[in-house]
Amino acid sequence: MNNEWFECKVKYEKTMENGLVKKVTEPYLVDALNFTEAEARIIEEITPFMTGAFEVSDIKRAHYAELFEAPGDDSADKFFRAKLLFITLDEKSGKEKKTSQNVLVQAADLRDSIKRLDEGMKGSMMDYTIASVTETAIMDIFHYVVHHKKAGEDKPEYEA
Structure with a gap:
């Protein structure tokens, strides 16, 4: 989803x-x-x-492309919006193209947010530059939780 x-x-x-x-x-x-x-x-x-x-x-x-949260870290009580610039190559023209995406980073302070951002982006194959990092006023994040039924709860009305 x-x-x-x-x-x-x-x-x-x-x-x-x-x-x-x-x-x-x-x-x-x-x-x-x-x-x-x-x-x-x-x-x-x-x-x-x-x-x-x-x-x-x-x-x-x-509009956040990614969230980097810090579950269990009580010191990471702030949320920072980081604007990342990705450099891609236009195959037809051969020119470099910059695209930007915003990500949200949960951290204790500005230095911690950049450290956590770099840590979260380690697996990325794309080169990126941090264009800006700004502290937000966001208090908390509520994820969509899917409630799963226990096995055997959803029985058909008749046996086939």
Whole structure:
């Protein structure tokens, strides 16, 4: 299945460290088939963590060719958008052509993001250049989870 990523912004009242309540908008990345499903999924994912009212204030497509996550690494609490330039050769004209792709890297800081990006790209056959790396405001990523039925649960109504 091809991943379709949507950036969903959730607006809610957050109690700050100093005790004051402030309205905040936080972006989350959701793997979904379309905008409708993205909204339903972010509501489902976020509801257990919210104590008061919240709203999904914006949903837009997020174009990431690849995600490099750091599961289990609590220090990697930020997400960085890296723009990569790939150099390809046009066989007809013989000229070099640059194409760009955005990838998302979970890391602790800028240096760590570049290290993790290079590590993730090790298996790539294409030459690439890092054009830019920018910290995003993304709070978390929610992947599409396929629920598998246990063996024997899906029995036919009749035996053949």
